[in-house]
Amino acid sequence: MTTGTxxxxxxxxVTLEHPGLESACEAIVDGLEREALVTVFGRCTVDYEGRxxxxxxxxxxxxxxxxxxxxxxxxxxxxQPVNWQPPGCEHDAFCESDAExxxxxxxxxxxxxxxxxxxxxxxxxTPEERLRVRFERVLQVSTFSGTDESDLSLSGTxxxxxxxxxxxxxxxxTGFTPLATERETxxxxxxxxxxxxxxxxxxxxxxxxxxxxDAVGQLRRYVDALERDLHADADVRGILVAPSVTDRADRLLxxxxxxxxxxxxx
Amino acid sequence: MTTGTxxxxxxxxVTLEHPGLESACEAIVDGLEREALVTVFGRCTVDYEGRxxxxxxxxxxxxxxxxxxxxxxxxxxxxQPVNWQPPGCEHDAFCESDAExxxxxxxxxxxxxxxxxxxxxxxxxTPEERLRVRFERVLQVSTFSGTDESDLSLSGTxxxxxxxxxxxxxxxxTGFTPLATERETxxxxxxxxxxxxxxxxxxxxxxxxxxxxDAVGQLRRYVDALERDLHADADVRGILVAPSVTDRADRLLxxxxxxxxxxxxx
DNA sequence: CGATTGATCTCGCCC
DNA sequence: GGGCGAGGTCAATCG
Numbered sequence: 001m002t003t004g005t006x007x008x009x010x011x012x013x014v015t016l017e018h019p020g021l022e023s024a025c026e027a028i029v030d031g032l033e034r035e036a037l038v039t040v041f042g043r044c045t046v047d048y049e050g051r052x053x054x055x056x057x058x059x060x061x062x063x064x065x066x067x068x069x070x071x072x073x074x075x076x077x078x079x080q081p082v083n084w085q086p087p088g089c090e091h092d093a094f095c096e097s098d099a100e101x102x103x104x105x106x107x108x109x110x111x112x113x114x115x116x117x118x119x120x121x122x123x124x125x126t127p128e129e130r131l132r133v134r135f136e137r138v139l140q141v142s143t144f145s146g147t148d149e150s151d152l153s154l155s156g157t158x159x160x161x162x163x164x165x166x167x168x169x170x171x172x173x174t175g176f177t178p179l180a181t182e183r184e185t186x187x188x189x190x191x192x193x194x195x196x197x198x199x200x201x202x203x204x205x206x207x208x209x210x211x212x213x214d215a216v217g218q219l220r221r222y223v224d225a226l227e228r229d230l231h232a233d234a235d236v237r238g239i240l241v242a243p244s245v246t247d248r249a250d251r252l253l254x255x256x257x258x259x260x261x262x263x264x265x266x
Numbered sequence: 267m268t269t270g271t272x273x274x275x276x277x278x279x280v281t282l283e284h285p286g287l288e289s290a291c292e293a294i295v296d297g298l299e300r301e302a303l304v305t306v307f308g309r310c311t312v313d314y315e316g317r318x319x320x321x322x323x324x325x326x327x328x329x330x331x332x333x334x335x336x337x338x339x340x341x342x343x344x345x346q347p348v349n350w351q352p353p354g355c356e357h358d359a360f361c362e363s364d365a366e367x368x369x370x371x372x373x374x375x376x377x378x379x380x381x382x383x384x385x386x387x388x389x390x391x392t393p394e395e396r397l398r399v400r401f402e403r404v405l406q407v408s409t410f411s412g413t414d415e416s417d418l419s420l421s422g423t424x425x426x427x428x429x430x431x432x433x434x435x436x437x438x439x440t441g442f443t444p445l446a447t448e449r450e451t452x453x454x455x456x457x458x459x460x461x462x463x464x465x466x467x468x469x470x471x472x473x474x475x476x477x478x479x480d481a482v483g484q485l486r487r488y489v490d491a492l493e494r495d496l497h498a499d500a501d502v503r504g505i506l507v508a509p510s511v512t513d514r515a516d517r518l519l520x521x522x523x524x525x526x527x528x529x530x531x532x
Numbered sequence: 533c534g535a536t537t538g539a540t541c542t543c544g545c546c547c
Numbered sequence: 548g549g550g551c552g553a554g555g556t557c558a559a560t561c562g
Contacts, residue, residue, distance in 0.1 A: 011326055013307055013405035015281050037328060037342045039305070041279050041410050051475070051555040052422030052531075060277050060412025062303060062330070070345045075414045076303045079336045079352050080542060082418055086345050086557070126533075129555080139279035140408060144307050146326025148341050152348055156318030158538065182560095187479065187514070188536065189561090208539085209317070212551065213453065217483030218537090221518070246550060248453070252487070265318075317540040346557060352542070392548075395540075424553065454551065455546095474554085478536065484552085512535060 011146040012036075017139070021095055021118040024138040028065070028093040028120070031143030035067040040120065042138035046073055046083045050129025056082060063120065063133055065091050071122045071131055085131040089122040096134075158191075158208045160265040161241065165192060165204070172241065172261055176202065187225030200237055201226065207242035208265050215240060216252040223258070277412040278302075283405070287361055287384040290404040294331070294359040294386070297409030301333040306386065308404035312339055312349045316395025322348060329386060329399055331357050337388045337397055351397040355388035362400070424457075424474045426531040427507065431458060431470070438507065438527055442468065453491030466503055467492065473508035474531050481506060482518040489524070 016027050024040070031038040040063045046056040056073075061082070064072040069089035072081040095115035118135040162181060169176040175197025183193035192204035203226055205219040223238035230236070238258040245253065245260055253260055282293050290306065297304040306329045312322040322339075327348070330338040335355035338347040361381035384401040428447060435442045441463025449459035458470035469492055471485040489504035496502070504524040511519065511526055519526055 011309065011403075011405060013283060015283055015406060015408075017279060017281055037340075039328075041408075041412075043277065043412070048555075052420060054418055054420040054555080056418050057416035059414030059416045060410070061414060062305075062410060064328070064340065066340075066342055066344075068343045070343075072340075072345065074303075074330065074332075074338075076332055076410075076412070077334045077336075077353070078332075078543085079338065079350060080556090084345060084555085086555095087343070127555090137277075139277060139410070139412075140281060142281075142307075142406060142408070144326070144328060144342075144405070146307075146309070146342070146405075148325030148327060150323035150325045152320055152322050154318060154320040154540080156540075210549095213487060214480060214483065214552085217480070217487065221479060221483065248550080314540070320540080344558080346539095346541090350540080352540090393540090397540095420555080422555075476534095480537090514535080 012144070014143050016141045019138055019141055021115045021135065021138060024135070024141045025093050025095050025115075025118050027141045027143065028118075031141075032065065032067075032091050032093065034143065034145065036143040036145045037067065038065040039063065039140075039142045039144070040065075040133075040135065040138060041140045042135045044133050044135040047132045047134075048083055048130070051127055054083065058136065060139075065120065065122070069122065069124065071120075071133075073131075073133060083131060083133075085122045085124065085129065089124040089129075089131075092119075092121045092123075094119055094121075156208065156265045158206050158265070161206050161208055161263060162192060164263065164265070165206075165241065169194070171263060172204065172239065173197075185222055185225040185229055187221040190222050190226070196237065201230065201234065202237045202239060204239050204241055207240070209242065210244045210246065211240065211242045211249055212246050213249050213252055215242070216245075216249050216256070216258065219258055220252075220256055223256075279408060279410050281406065281408045285404055285407055287381045287401065287404060290401070290407045291359050291361050291384050293407045293409065294384075297407075298331065298333075298357050298359065300409065300411065302409040302411045303333065304331040305329065305406075305408045305410070306331075306384075306399075306401065306404060307406045308401045310399050310401040312400075313398045314349055314351075314396070316397075317393055320349065324402065326405075327399075331386065331388070335388065335390065337386075337399075339397075339399060349397060349399075351388045351390065351395065355390040355395075355397075358385075358387045358389070360385055360387075422474065422531045424472050424531070427472050427474055427529060428458060430529065430531065431472075431507065435460070437529060438470065438505065439463075451488055451491040451495055453487040456488050456492070462503065467496065467500065468503045468505060470505050470507055473506070475508065476510045476512065477506065477508045477515055478512045479515050479518055481508070482511075482515050482522070482524065485524055486518075486522055 048054040068087040071085040073083040096117040120133040178194040180193045182189040314320040334353040337351040339349040362383040386399040444460040448455040
């Protein structure tokens with residue numbers, strides 16, 4: 001139905017430039033009610049309290065409120081937000097008319113006072129957490145709605161590496177036979193479980209990229225657990241599969257009689 | 267200049283609503299040259315190739331280009347971007363006039379044809395990676411500049427937990443004496459190194475939150491390494507300090523003769 | 533819900 | 548630049 005440039009009704013972007021705090025607040029509240037994605041850019045402070053606690057003094061930042069409850073506060077640097085809240089929050093936006101704060105401006109009339117702050121608050125439970133962004137100045141408010149039905153198609157993951165081995169077990173070792181994936185042990189699920197040409201049990205731990213000591217520890221736990229689980233006292237081989245290993249990890253592998261096979265996901 | 271709240275010159279937000287692809291591109295290029303933070307909202311596809319590779323079919327998304335080279339592509343769900351690129355990229359924006367793509371519209375004149383796509387490309391090396399966002403429709407382009415001098419002040423971290431123990435070593439155990447932090451061993455640096463009332467060596471691994479099997483593996487590696495490093499064959503005590511442990515982790519602790527002390531950062 | 537683990541993890545520190 | 552570990556990690560899966 002769309003030839004070239006006709007706009008689908010469901011896609012919308014509404015923007016206020018340099019709004020007063022009151023009108024900014026109205027636009028935000030309206031956007032949240034419409035389940036839109038809302039962004040606010042301006043000078044603000046940020047306070048967080050929950051799993052940890054943090055404060056951030058005034059500065060210009062970009063704040064994104066998502067309809068699923070997520071919040072992101074971005075500065076002009078870094079991939080990660082300086083502050084955030086995961087999905088599942090309830091967003092709230094309101095103006096603070098300084099009534100609660102300080103009573104120093106008692107000479108001001110009580111009527112149409114320009115509010116001192118625009119506050120964005122996002123709260124969730126389990127765990128109890130709260131993020132509060134206080135704007136003293138707003139340069140832009142936008143609300144976006146649109147449609148996105150597509151899912152990301154990703155390759156080069158650990159899952160791809162596993163599939164590669166299941167499709168061609170000889171890549172691991174001639175005569176290897178995979179018997180299960182995600183096989184449960186008392187130490188957790190093993191990536192690939194199988195046996196070698198001689199019929200010995202083999203535990204395979206997969207990593208999509210170069211590994212350090214932690215991955216060896218993981219493999220170690222699975223091998224130990226299986227040797228105990230099988231209570232046959234039969235030796236269990238542990239093979240780490242990854243593109244490469246660090247020196248320290250390699251030493252650990254040798255120390256504990258574990259093996260390494262170099263393989264990449266692609 | 268505007269009423270009441272005077273705007274600092276350095277803070278700016280410039281917005282285009284429903285721009286053509288050409289004018290959108292100009293605004294983006296201009297923003298990138300001015301080292302501004304640039305956002306684009308519209309219908310786009312996304313392709314990534316690098317450590318892994320991914321594709322995403324057309325949908326409405328919010329794209330942020332940061333002056334440090336970071337890119338974030340956000341849908342209306344999730345805290346994490348659906349696609350991204352870390353800081354260090356070179357951004358590029360240009361229009362695709364369909365010349366290279368398909369020659370099916372050969373009847374079109376070669377002159378002032380409305381471009382079919384606006385392309386954002388962000389590339390870096392080490393590792394070689396490329397993110398490409400192709401817009402068929404742009405609902406909004408914004409460029410933001412501002413100032414942000416402040417650093418985040420965070421508490422409730424592992425560092426706070428360490429300080430708590432150094433300030434009051436008896437919290438760990440009566441008679442404990444810390445001797446070093448980040449003490450190097452052949453397995454890496456130990457969080458806190460010290461000795462107990464009886465003069466035995468103690469290795470402390472700190473975690474700010476409830477821990478699982480991985481943390482036990484870490485502590486294990488440090489204890490093993492120290493016992494070998496000290497080559498005195500003297501037994502080394504390993505103590506995991508965290509708010510709590512999972513069942514599996516607790517079993518591992520017991521199995522390997524390690525100890526646990528419950529402590530929180532705050 | 534909690535537990536476990538992967539991730540294009542990112543980030544910072546230190547060699 | 549690589550190694551190593553923390554993170555308010557997040558997100559997915561499973562019991």
